Amino acid sequence: MTTTPPPETVAALLPEIAELIVSALNLEMTPAEIDADAPLFGEGLGLDSIDVLEISLVVSKRYGFQLRSDNEDNVRIFSSLRALTAHIASQRSQ
Amino acid sequence: MSLRPLISRHGLDDTLAWRADGPVSVRRFLAESSALARQLPAGDCLLNVCTDRYRFAVGFVAGLLAGKTSLQPASQSAETLAQIEAAHPGTVCLRDAPFAAGTLPCVDFPDLSAVTPEEIREIPGIAAERVVAILFTSGSTGLPQAHRKTWGKLVDNAEAGARALGLVETPMNIVGTVPAQHSFGFESTFLLALHGGCRFWAGKPFYPQDIAAALAVVPPPRLLVTTPFHLSTLLAADIPLPPLDLLLSATAPLSADLAGRAEARCGAPVREIYGSTESGQLASRRTLAGPRWQLLPGVRLSSDGDQTCAEGGHVEGRVPLGDRIDCHDDGSFSLLGRHSDLINIAGKRTSLAWLDHQITSIAGVVDAAFFLPDDDSIDGVTRLTAFVVAPSLDRAQLLQALRQRIDPVFLPRPLSFVDSLPRNSTGKLPRQALLALHEARKPHD
Numbered sequence: 001m002t003t004t005p006p007p008e009t010v011a012a013l014l015p016e017i018a019e020l021i022v023s024a025l026n027l028e029m030t031p032a033e034i035d036a037d038a039p040l041f042g043e044g045l046g047l048d049s050i051d052v053l054e055i056s057l058v059v060s061k062r063y064g065f066q067l068r069s070d071n072e073d074n075v076r077i078f079s080s081l082r083a084l085t086a087h088i089a090s091q092r093s094q
Numbered sequence: 095m096s097l098r099p100l101i102s103r104h105g106l107d108d109t110l111a112w113r114a115d116g117p118v119s120v121r122r123f124l125a126e127s128s129a130l131a132r133q134l135p136a137g138d139c140l141l142n143v144c145t146d147r148y149r150f151a152v153g154f155v156a157g158l159l160a161g162k163t164s165l166q167p168a169s170q171s172a173e174t175l176a177q178i179e180a181a182h183p184g185t186v187c188l189r190d191a192p193f194a195a196g197t198l199p200c201v202d203f204p205d206l207s208a209v210t211p212e213e214i215r216e217i218p219g220i221a222a223e224r225v226v227a228i229l230f231t232s233g234s235t236g237l238p239q240a241h242r243k244t245w246g247k248l249v250d251n252a253e254a255g256a257r258a259l260g261l262v263e264t265p266m267n268i269v270g271t272v273p274a275q276h277s278f279g280f281e282s283t284f285l286l287a288l289h290g291g292c293r294f295w296a297g298k299p300f301y302p303q304d305i306a307a308a309l310a311v312v313p314p315p316r317l318l319v320t321t322p323f324h325l326s327t328l329l330a331a332d333i334p335l336p337p338l339d340l341l342l343s344a345t346a347p348l349s350a351d352l353a354g355r356a357e358a359r360c361g362a363p364v365r366e367i368y369g370s371t372e373s374g375q376l377a378s379r380r381t382l383a384g385p386r387w388q389l390l391p392g393v394r395l396s397s398d399g400d401q402t403c404a405e406g407g408h409v410e411g412r413v414p415l416g417d418r419i420d421c422h423d424d425g426s427f428s429l430l431g432r433h434s435d436l437i438n439i440a441g442k443r444t445s446l447a448w449l450d451h452q453i454t455s456i457a458g459v460v461d462a463a464f465f466l467p468d469d470d471s472i473d474g475v476t477r478l479t480a481f482v483v484a485p486s487l488d489r490a491q492l493l494q495a496l497r498q499r500i501d502p503v504f505l506p507r508p509l510s511f512v513d514s515l516p517r518n519s520t521g522k523l524p525r526q527a528l529l530a531l532h533e534a535r536k537p538h539d
Contacts, residue, residue, distance in 0.1 A: 026477075028508045048502040049300070050440050050475050053327050056301050060331055066303035074300075 005089035064094035097219030103291035113296040125209040130156035137184035144190040148296030150274040164227040169501040222246030232444040250408035254390040256290030265291035266317035271324040302331035315339035338362040345441030353381035373413040386426040458487040480506035
């Protein structure tokens with residue numbers, strides 16, 4: 001069940017998820033340089049499906065839940081850093 | 095003209111596929127395909143981009159019945175789609191999810207639940223000589239290279255694959271993580287179901303939990319068709335998996351370490367397929383049994399110096415291979431490495447020459463070169479680097495222009511702006527010089 005986490009919870013978790021993306025994908029940028037509301041795919045950060053799997057693995061290890069594509073809107077979850085962070089905040093078990 | 099059946103090793107009431115709502119019989123599959131064939135607009139070619147494997151299969155067979163050729167490009171970039179449209183006027187795109195098809199007319203996959211399977215009385219035949227699919231590779235000139243596949247050779251490929259994997263004796267239920275349009279997924283999920291007696295799961299599971307869920311839905315015996323990258327992610331997730339009977343991997347070399355862990359974890363042999371878009375599938379091996387590959391029935395290799403060619407069996411003509419190969423007296427062979435210009439990232443193949451052609455064609459780029467660092471991530475994915483001389487462009491502009499032309503997996507990471515490239519007196523770029531530039535720019539850790 002997805003519950004919407006409070007915006008301040010999401011905002012507090014943002015830097016941690018940005019750091020996780022940059023380190024998991026060896027991006028040539030600092031976590032602070034990721035625009036929280038820009039698309040992660042295409043125009044924005046330019047991630048692809050390989051990156052998504054790598055992020056999903058790190059997320060499952062650190063936050064104790066598995067990403068699924070059939071019961072969640074995948075496109076929405078990875079639409080931005082803020083959306084991904086909100087999803088993690090609502091699903092995390094650790 | 096000789097006819098080969100559309101489906102073999104299955105009767106009309108046998109299960110061909112598993113969808114979330116249950117099994118689908120051959121009879122229903124044919125009824126849905128015939129209904130879709132009647133709804134497709136005129137035109138010789140079909141660009142079938144359905145992500146669901148079952149819908150791809152219905153679309154492909156609808157095209158077969160309507161006399162259309164299936165176009166299966168290596169990339170779905172705007173540039174590639176425009177080139178394919180120019181070369182094949184009248185192409186229609188069939189999609190089951192939002193898809194940027196440029197100026198191609200699109201058909202959204204329709205609801206076919208109201209068809210009447212009882213009207214299907216037989217499995218139709220298709221002319222063996224007919225070109226039914228064109229698979230594309232990215233040519234070094236910048237234009238997609240077309241590889242035409244006749245129905246008869248595709249059927250032969252599936253039968254040879256099924257025999258080599260023991261599926262003739264034990265047909266399995268296939269869950270595939272690879273797209274049905276790519277040659278490996280096309281041959282080892284879709285065609286193995288049509289002509290290897292197997293049945294396939296309709297979806298294309300992505301996350302480890304999706305793969306586990308799909309495997310749990312289909313009954314045993316289960317065959318997982320995947321890649322080293324997906325397999326390594328699946329094992330790393332460390333989630334419960336139902337018992338498997340066979341794992342099949344291709345698109346990149348699989349390490350003995352990963353194969354060993356997969357066998358221990360899944361309780362099933364891990365086999366690899368060797369082949370290419372040009373040649374179809376050529377050989378297989380059990381990874382843990384050693385480096386030697388066994389040719390599929392009917393396939394022969396011949397070498398001329400450094401170049402090995404495949405022919406015979408289901409191979410169309412005599413096809414030069416992209417690998418350096420050592421042929422052994424017992425008919426097996428070992429792979430010695432790629433011919434240097436060809437690269438493979440996450441199962442997508444291209445050449446450095448093609449990528450260089452793409453980047454240097456962008457207005458504002460004075461000089462540029464792609465570079466593939468030595469593989470330091472076994473079973474992972476190595477990323478490309480590009481060095482570019484483009485004083486008038488910034489990073490975002492250049493990446494945006496590249497994205498129009500090349501598949502996202504080939505986007506350089508990092509993209510390094512330099513004042514000049516280390517070309518030698520003949521204008522060539524020795525790999526050693528690029529390697530030195532790469533090392534000099536690497537962040538120290």
